Amino acid sequence: MTARYKLLVTVAVAGLLQAAVASGATPLPQYSHDKTLGVGSCASSLCHGAIVTWKDTNVLQNEYVTWSRSDKHARSYAVLLNNRSKEIAKKLALPEPAHRSGLCLDCHAHNPKPAQRGEGFQITDGVACEACHGPAGRWITTHVEPDATHAKNVARGMYPGNDDVARARLCLSCHFGNQDKFVTHKIMAAGHPRMSFELDTFTQIGPAHFRIDADWQKRKGNWDGVRAWAIGQAVAAQQMLALLQSPRGRDGLFPELVLFDCHSCHHPMADKRNKAARIGAGPGIVRLNDASLLMLRQIARRVVPGEAGAFAQQVARLHKAVATGSDALAQARAVEHLVTSMIPKIGAHRFSGEDVQGILVGLIDDGIAGQYADYQGAEQAVMAVQSVADFMGRHKLLRMQPLNPPMKRLLATVSHDEKYQPAAFEQALRDLRAGIQTEANK
Ligand code: HEC
Ligand code: HEC
Ligand code: HEC
Ligand code: HEC
Structure with a gap:
């Protein structure tokens, strides 16, 4: 039984606040004109790579460890090297192997245009931080300044994943597809799994590398699973x-x-x-x-x-x-x-x-x-x-x-x-x- 059909573990949350702001027009990370810097820019132990969570900051700081150890997105590129992917590529008669084919990389990795790839960018990182949070080119240095706010970060290209509509568009762009990429019946018949997605369940089984508490809601707006x-x-x-x-x-x-x-x-x-x-x-x-x-x-x-x-x-x-x-x-x-x-x-x-x-x-x-x-x-x-x-x-x-x-x-x-x-x-x-x-x- 896969994680989505297991019981969700109920955890207590802070009280409900007012409705979240409507989503802005931030493009999906893949289509942004900002530069992607690569996981290395996020992963230091003083930033998001701590082994344990920190007590006196508002984020957990062990996001990298959670992602790299237990989030399937960290392995989504590696999947393209396995036998199942080889078989799919063969049956579809793709001109290149799966791990070099844009058709697969558009969803199994963060796949921006070459001009938007910074020095630290590696396609092998798969669906890494910037695939969801937006290329960090313009916000990497400022998001740690004392007067940084979520709104300022978003203005500099951070993707507003706190907003339900924006988050749904982001996840579904890969978990269902959009006008530019989707898993067709032909790809499924060649061996790709059927797709199913539900935003609240999938956010929880991630596993989540963030904690929705009163502080999160103060910074980023109200969170309501329903x-x-x-x-x-x-x-x-x-x-x-x-x-x-x-x-x-x-x-x-x-x-x-x-x-x-x-x-x-x-x-x-x-x-x-x-x-x-x-x-x-x-x-x-x-x-x-x-x-x-x-x-x-x-x-x-x-x-x-x-x-x-x-x-x-x-x-x-x-x-x-x-x-x-x-x-x-x-x-x-x-x-x-x-x-x-x-x-x-x-x-x-x-x-x-x-x-x-x-x-x-x-x-x-x-x-x-x-x-x-x-x-x-x-x-x-x-x-x-x-x-x-x-x-x-x-x-x-x-x-x-x-x-x-x-x-x-x-x-x-x-x-x-x-x-x-x-x-x-x-x-x-x-x-x-x-x-x-x-x-x-x-
Ligand atoms: C529209 C986005 C999209 C495209 C295009 C896509 N995939 Fe996937 N693929 C996914 C998602 C999302 C999953 C996970 C499905 C789930 O578990 O709900 C997945 C799952 C898989 C799996 C199963 C992984 C596992 O852990 O068992 C394989 C293998 C795979 N894809 C190979 C490919 C290959 C090869 C291509 C190119 C021919 C491709 N995919 C194209 C989104 C995509
Ligand atoms: C599959 C998408 C996805 C990937 C990949 C991802 N995140 Fe997140 N992340 C989210 C979502 C969704 C949230 C919750 C909404 C929010 O706070 O913006 C979040 C929240 C966060 C937060 C904010 C917590 C808070 O309290 O404000 C941090 C910090 C973070 N992620 C860091 C990272 C880092 C570092 C990586 C890479 C190692 C990463 N994320 C990879 C989707 C992702
Ligand atoms: C760039 C494409 C992309 C984006 C954006 C993305 N995902 Fe994924 N996701 C994938 C792929 C590809 C897999 C399959 C990886 C594998 O099986 O190894 C996957 C797997 C997962 C899984 C594991 C499913 C299982 O069968 O165990 C969860 C949960 C998940 N994604 C949740 C989310 C959520 C929530 C968001 C939005 C915040 C999101 N994803 C955004 C591509 C993406
Ligand atoms: C209109 C009818 C129809 C619908 C709807 C449909 N399929 Fe198919 N499917 C077919 C036909 C016809 C074939 C080809 C069978 C063959 O080659 O023997 C096929 C082949 C397949 C195969 C390959 C089977 C094999 O024997 O090689 C898979 C896997 C598959 N479909 C999955 C799906 C999934 C997943 C969906 C829903 C997202 C779906 N199909 C929806 C008619 C359909």
């Missing part, structure tokens, strides 16, 4: 819809297949599921991967209750248009428009105890009602249930300990996509719901 989850879903939906409308969303006669639910094609014929009835388009169709749109339906009910019905209807129109072939691009544009207008509202929303309770129950009830019968919907629903329950545990809205056994069973139902059984998933949700009910009655 809001991060919601923003992550909205940005993922935006990217999926944008790709659906772009020329890159085509592959010969077909649309790009990664935009669809993998298991609507990849399951044995004897296993009659006929799940298409769920979206009212009849059996035997290839379904759009609507995992994040399903999550957004829950989010809309809390953030824009007056528009939630219209959103659900527009998504249904998109499914129908994709199945019938008429007007699909216009319907995708309409959904994208609604999602885009929802993002600032999610950013400004303060998720109350009632909201998170409503989302948790909504996810569980929709799941029991068969709404997440497709694996990818179930997988996102489970990560969401865990993220929301974890939030409730941390804010003492729910006692998590008694719920750990049913939560573990729920996680197990999605830990292997090919063994996914909708009925077992629904049963696990019923057990969890019963557990929550028992807790609520105490």
Whole structure:
């Protein structure tokens, strides 16, 4: 079982502050015009390379050690040298091996243009500090001055990863892809793993080399795991819809297949599921991967209750248009428009105890009602249930300990996509719901 299907460890956090500022227009680190200096510039033991955390500074100072010892990003370049990558490169008939191919390096390393590479830059460092925090050319010396602030650092090219929208765009640029790079069905068929991402879960299982405490929130704004989850879903939906409308969303006669639910094609014929009835388009169709749109339906009910019905209807129109072939691009544009207008509202929303309770129950009830019968919907629903329950545990809205056994069973139902059984998933949700009910009655 990979880390994403393990229980999150609940830790206490400081109280909630006001909503974070909207993201600025900082380009993604890979496309910045600033110079990348390389990990060596961050790693000294007096900077971010201490073996233990320091007590009297506001950052931990052992970030390098955490990253190099236990963060997969530090090994993402090395992956390109292994047999699986060699096999992928061979099957795709790439002109160069994987570790020299821009196609792979764009995500498995920080891969700026040659002109932006400083002396200490090494592609072999993989997804290193500046791949997420932005090239340090203009901020390396000033970010340690006594009057340095996060806003000043950002003005000098530091990437605002504290902002949910900016962070979601950053992570998803590699964990889903964007207009410039993405893992196509061909690359997956050549051996690349299927991609799945959920911002809050993945931030926590990193493992995180930072601590969100009162001091962090004072310097960088409010942090809210449920809001991060919601923003992550909205940005993922935006990217999926944008790709659906772009020329890159085509592959010969077909649309790009990664935009669809993998298991609507990849399951044995004897296993009659006929799940298409769920979206009212009849059996035997290839379904759009609507995992994040399903999550957004829950989010809309809390953030824009007056528009939630219209959103659900527009998504249904998109499914129908994709199945019938008429007007699909216009319907995708309409959904994208609604999602885009929802993002600032999610950013400004303060998720109350009632909201998170409503989302948790909504996810569980929709799941029991068969709404997440497709694996990818179930997988996102489970990560969401865990993220929301974890939030409730941390804010003492729910006692998590008694719920750990049913939560573990729920996680197990999605830990292997090919063994996914909708009925077992629904049963696990019923057990969890019963557990929550028992807790609520105490
Ligand atoms: C759009 C970004 C992107 C591109 C392009 C990309 N990858 Fe990946 N790759 C990822 C991500 C993200 C993961 C981790 C997936 C996960 O665990 O959720 C990954 C995982 C892998 C793995 C499995 C690693 C492991 O630890 O088991 C291999 C092997 C791999 N990629 C090889 C390649 C090769 C070879 C290419 C070029 C042909 C390539 N990738 C292109 C983003 C990308
Ligand atoms: C995969 C992306 C990623 C990589 C790689 C990465 N970080 Fe981070 N880092 C983050 C995120 C996300 C945060 C939390 C948001 C924030 O504080 O900006 C963070 C926070 C931090 C903080 C701020 C803590 C605070 O309290 O303000 C420091 C310092 C830091 N990282 C240093 C490093 C160093 C040094 C490296 C390389 C050894 C590194 N990071 C690599 C994503 C990354
Ligand atoms: C430049 C591309 C890139 C960016 C940006 C990026 N990642 Fe990754 N990430 C990867 C690749 C490639 C892997 C796979 C590495 C491997 O398997 O060895 C990965 C792996 C991971 C894993 C391990 C997954 C597993 O299966 O255990 C987590 C967690 C993760 N990333 C979280 C994040 C988060 C959170 C962000 C945003 C703050 C982020 N990543 C930004 C490329 C990126
Ligand atoms: C529209 C149907 C369809 C969808 C949706 C689809 N695939 Fe495929 N997939 C195919 C076909 C057709 C092949 C080629 C089978 C062959 O060569 O025998 C294939 C091949 C593959 C292979 C290689 C299998 C082999 O035998 O070599 C993998 C791996 C794969 N797909 C993964 C995925 C993933 C992951 C997704 C979702 C992100 C996905 N597919 C979505 C139809 C689909």
